[in-house]
Amino acid sequence: MQLEYDLAGPGATDLFESLRAFGYDLPTAIADVLDNSLTAGAKNIWIDLTWAGRNSRVTIRDDGRGMSETKLVEAMRPGSTSPVEDRDPNDLGRFGLGMKTASISQCRCLTVMTREVDSALAVRRWDLDYLSQVRSGEWRLLKGRSLLKPEDQKLLDRENSGTVLFWDRLDTLVGDVDEDNDVVQRHFRERAEAVRDHLAMVFHRYLRGRHSVKIHLNGRPVEPWDPFLEDSGLSEALPSETLGVGSERFEVKGFILPHHSRISAEAHASAAGYNGWNAHQGFYIYRNRRLLVAGDWLGLGMQKEEHFKLARIRIDLPNSTDLSWQIDVKKSQAHPPAALRKDLRRIARAARSRASSIYRHRGKLIQRTLGDGGAFLWKHLTKHGKTFYKINRDHPLVATVLAEAEDKKPIRALMSLIEQTVPAPLIVVNNAEAPDSLAQPFEGASAELRSAMEAVFAALVSSGRSPLEAGEELIRMEPFDAYPEIVAAFVEQSMEMRRSNAGRAAE
Ligand SMILES: Nc1ncnc2c1ncn2[C@@H]1O[C@H](COP(=O)(O)OP(=O)(O)O)[C@@H](O)[C@H]1O
Ligand SMILES: [Mg+2]
Incomplete structure (x- = not known):
């Protein structure tokens, strides 16, 4: 039987305008573009947010493999790869949408310039304002180097291969304003810092280690932010577990972060993360080492509460679990499959209970280990x-x-x-x-700290301890235990003084 049909494809502008409303913001949009650079094997990524009023621009450049002309045209097509296709295990992409939707959510004109090793430069552009003038609704992808200024065409000259994205007409971030508009300019700069924080968190495992990648934002390197403070050696690591449904396997590992009295005030503030300590508790979901979810109890019926804030649990997913975990296009959400909820809840409970005991009873615990009634005021x-x-x-x-x-x-x-x-x-x-x-005890009051220390030290000595014993006790005593270096220096100094006094007396 001959089937009858109408052609009912979407109009280009209409579809693009709807795709803009996916809910990206500047940091998540840039992160999505960086996924492509990392998948393309980039070792360096340069992001520049250049302020020029209505002509402001975001440029994202990498030294990855680049694309051939044919591949670029394919890549510019919305839905270039089907989400159900199997991907290379290192691929950070999924829906074949990221580059287009993320870019178009922020700008009305996306230009991609790319070059493979020993090949010619290829340039393509989606221009929403141009498309809106095309009556037929055709998907006209603009092409040719001449779309770019000569100096922009030179941006890949120094690399063997690579890709550059230009975002122009940043209507959400900047809009139609003059270059001397201070309010919008300040906003623009603040958003650049938000981008830095977001990338530091999302890609922290790419930014460290042997095969690490460098991300340069407005000329300054992005430093990794590790939610588990693994390098500090002060976080308590809970035993890791391998879970899975069917043939899919993944690893879960809980961390209890150190009580604030055990780390410096700066380390504590920086460990809090972009949204603060309370918000960043819970599960951290990574897909191919790229962070998707930065602290969430995953709808397991648990609330974020102050006394659980030291609990952070890492889940490492391979990209083959995307469908069962319902990874969304923006890669900012993931939902555990029903069959795993029981195990995850058990792991969460264990981590929460350990975290709250560290948070609440640190004093008691220390007291017990010291077996000493005098350590706490x-x-x-x-x-x-x-x-x-x-x-x-x-x-x-x-x-x-x-x-x-x-x-x-x-x-x-x-x-x-x-x-x-x-x-x-x-x-x-x-x-x-x-x-x-x-405030921490004696925060910014070193003179007061010193006189309190002197008084307690003297009290310990007058109660019959040797200066050495007194020093050892002082170092374990609240709140001096938070300042081990200062206490050690003080004890050494007072012993020195005693020795020289004793020496003088003997002369
Ligand atoms: N920086 C880049 N370097 C090399 N290839 C890229 C780059 N950005 C995008 N691509 C190509 O474009 C395709 C489409 O990207 P995208 O729209 O983000 O979808 P996805 O990442 O889900 O495949 C990618 O699969 C990749 O082949
Ligand atoms: Mg992608």
Whole structure:
């Protein structure tokens, strides 16, 4: 039987205009383009966001394999590769859409210039404003080197091969404004920094190690941001597990990040990540070492809460699991297959419980390991389900003050007043509203730190410890344990002083 039909293809402009609304933003769009550069074996990627008002431009250049003229034309076609086709295991692409949709979400004119080794330069352009004037709705892909200025055509001269994307008419990011528009210019610069943060996170495993890749953003290298602080040696690694459905296998590994008192204030702030500590807890999903999801409990019925923030769990997926994990076009979402939810929930629970015990009970844990009642100034007591905070009378400084005072009554009264009025509810509220905003003990107050240290040291010595013992105790004592170098220097200095005093006395 002869089938009847109408031709009902989409009009070029209409489809492009709809594809713009995929929900990319500047950082995710650039990351998607970088996936192609990495798949093409690039060792260097140069991204330039050049401000020039309405003529501002984003240029993304790589020294990867490049494309032949035929391949470029194919690559410019929306849906150039079907998502159900098997891909090379190292391919970061999937839908055959990224380069077009990501670019067009940010600009109205995408030009791609590329060159394979020992081949001629090929140039193609999608220009939305040109297409909108084409009445027939034809998919007219503009071609020819002359689309680009002579200096732009030279951009690949120094590489053996490579590809450059030019994004012009950045209507979402810049719009139709003059070059001296300070407000928009500032926004433009801020977005460039957001791009830096995003790339540092998404590609951190490509930016480090033997076969690492360099990403240069406006002339400055992008430094990797590792959510697990693996290099610090301070994160606790939970045992890794291999899970899978059918023949698909992948690895899951939990990390408990160090309590903030164990790392410097800068390291703590930088480990927080782009959206802050609370937001970045949960599962991190990587596809071929490229980060897709940066902290999420994956709809497993668990909430993000302050006391779980130290739990970060890495999932390493190969690109063959794309369909079962429902990887989306923007590569910003992934959903675990139903059959895995039980295992993932179990792993999440274990990590969360360990994280919350580190977060909450660090003090208790240390106390237990030291077997020493004097290391903490504050004691946390519970009675009939109520919590109390009491000043530790065994703390060396408290004990000395009480022992040396002629009239102990006002001191006892003062301590009891402090204990009864600790603004605990206020602290809880502040911490929940602005996590990590609490200052560290003696943050920016080194003179006060020093005199507190002197006083406690003296108290320890006067209670019968040798200076060496006192020094060792001091280094394990809160809050001095957060400043091991300063304490060590102080102890050394006081021992030195004692030695020379003793020497003088003997002369
Ligand atoms: N920088 C590049 N270097 C070499 N080839 C590229 C580059 N960017 C895109 N391509 C080619 O264009 C094709 C289409 O890219 P894209 O639209 O992002 O879809 P996908 O990455 O899903 O295949 C890629 O499969 C690749 O063959
Ligand atoms: Mg791609």
